[in-house]
Amino acid sequence: MKVCVVGTGYVGLTTGVSLAFLGHEVTCVDLDQAKVDMLRAGKCPIYEPGMEDLLAEASPNLTFTTSYADAIPGSDVVFVAVQTPSAADGSPDLRYLRSAAESVAHSLDHDFTVVVNKSTVPIGSGNWVDAILRDSFATREDRPAGVEFAVASNPEFLREGNAIADTLFPDRIVIGSDNPRSLEVLNRLYRPIINQTFTAPTFLSRPEDTTAVPLVSTDLASAELIKYAANAFLALKISYANEIGQLASKVGADITEVARGMGLDQRIGSRFLQPGVGWGGSCFGKDTKALIATAAEYNLDMPIVTAARDVNQRQRAIAVEKLQNELRILKGRKIGLLGLAFKPNTDDLRDAPALDIANSLLSRGARVKLHDPIAGERFRKEQPELAPYLTGSLDELFADCDAVVLVTEWAQYLELDWSKFVGLMRNPLVLDGRHVLDGDRMRRLGYKYVAVAG
Numbered sequence: 001m002k003v004c005v006v007g008t009g010y011v012g013l014t015t016g017v018s019l020a021f022l023g024h025e026v027t028c029v030d031l032d033q034a035k036v037d038m039l040r041a042g043k044c045p046i047y048e049p050g051m052e053d054l055l056a057e058a059s060p061n062l063t064f065t066t067s068y069a070d071a072i073p074g075s076d077v078v079f080v081a082v083q084t085p086s087a088a089d090g091s092p093d094l095r096y097l098r099s100a101a102e103s104v105a106h107s108l109d110h111d112f113t114v115v116v117n118k119s120t121v122p123i124g125s126g127n128w129v130d131a132i133l134r135d136s137f138a139t140r141e142d143r144p145a146g147v148e149f150a151v152a153s154n155p156e157f158l159r160e161g162n163a164i165a166d167t168l169f170p171d172r173i174v175i176g177s178d179n180p181r182s183l184e185v186l187n188r189l190y191r192p193i194i195n196q197t198f199t200a201p202t203f204l205s206r207p208e209d210t211t212a213v214p215l216v217s218t219d220l221a222s223a224e225l226i227k228y229a230a231n232a233f234l235a236l237k238i239s240y241a242n243e244i245g246q247l248a249s250k251v252g253a254d255i256t257e258v259a260r261g262m263g264l265d266q267r268i269g270s271r272f273l274q275p276g277v278g279w280g281g282s283c284f285g286k287d288t289k290a291l292i293a294t295a296a297e298y299n300l301d302m303p304i305v306t307a308a309r310d311v312n313q314r315q316r317a318i319a320v321e322k323l324q325n326e327l328r329i330l331k332g333r334k335i336g337l338l339g340l341a342f343k344p345n346t347d348d349l350r351d352a353p354a355l356d357i358a359n360s361l362l363s364r365g366a367r368v369k370l371h372d373p374i375a376g377e378r379f380r381k382e383q384p385e386l387a388p389y390l391t392g393s394l395d396e397l398f399a400d401c402d403a404v405v406l407v408t409e410w411a412q413y414l415e416l417d418w419s420k421f422v423g424l425m426r427n428p429l430v431l432d433g434r435h436v437l438d439g440d441r442m443r444r445l446g447y448k449y450v451a452v453a454g
């Protein structure tokens, strides 16, 4: 099928490259010429393991352009995946989405095109995009006859750092539209994934239990709500583990054991019960906030989702409090943060717990040193005020340090030869922000080991 993807950010690029890999003819359009040039040269503008390999494998079916007029005509499906940054009041800024929808409408020429809204936007935005498309199309003097289009929702559940595997081997595919023909088109588009009939890319192996992928084919509003409800549930699962973790530390229980014991109950499941400094990233914070805002439009409050957000924020504050409890005085202390990205295997710094923790320590007069194996370059650009505290050297970070906080559980830190660094510290305190280090081992090596929760 012929597919166009508008926007080559995280979601757009993963969608475009994966669909091209599956054999669809894909054109990705982005107004940023530099990005398009990079992608044409086979280089990936985002950090995502495997993406350049998949780009190479998919290249015969993949084109990049800055022109809507080249990309849209003839498309069976147009994915709109442009950025929706938060406006000053916290609501998503839909300016780019509006102008993308207008541009799409100006080039539609096919007998039937499904326009899929992939940007993270509030529930109900499908209708809003539909209205923009119809208004813009109606104002076209050159509008061809016999052109039909409909809007659909096809939420993605991909995790950064795992984007390709999550796209090719998903737990489920959700498609929603109030137009049955759209559902049929998207069902066809995704058939290779639903039936798992493709040969896995050379760098990935198909998970053993993936035979067929369930399809949830539903109405527009339900598909839009599934995305938010699922993300908010994952967010609150983590916050629940963190809330229990605080109680565990009071009663002398080990939260890691408690979470393991809970997670083995299949009704609960073991994933997303990992306690620590809490969640960050582009989705959980934004999606929980948007869900609460949508509910408010209907005079509904969302006490559980609200509590999940509060607990998450509290975890970041607790990390600083624990340091204060141990060191008594933070002023003048040197504290090293290991890991800046909101999670490992990405250089994404959006809503990263490390940012709040670093700022809070600085505001209390502490001196900080910051390290990340991958996100440093991006950090320098996006966080100019914190950039002077960045170091590329672990020796420099540990030297004369009063405490080190493991904020992001990068493999590099888990595999670190911790025995080499203990002697460099003035006070060998390690605060484990992710509950991933072996506390007994750390103590044997001479560290004082403290975990954020439990």
Ligand code: UDX
Residues within 6 Å of the ligand: 156, 157, 158, 159, 160, 161, 231, 234, 238, 271, 272, 273, 274, 275, 276, 277, 278, 279, 280, 281, 282, 283, 284, 342, 343
């Ligand atoms: C998330 C959703 O998982 C994905 O389905 C959605 O489409 C986009 O948002 P992502 O933000 O990439 O994906 O990361 P994810 O792996 O879900 O982690 C989110 C945050 O939760 C990270 O900060 C991670 O460190 C934290 N986390 C995760 C925990 O604190 N504990 C856990 O047990 C799991």
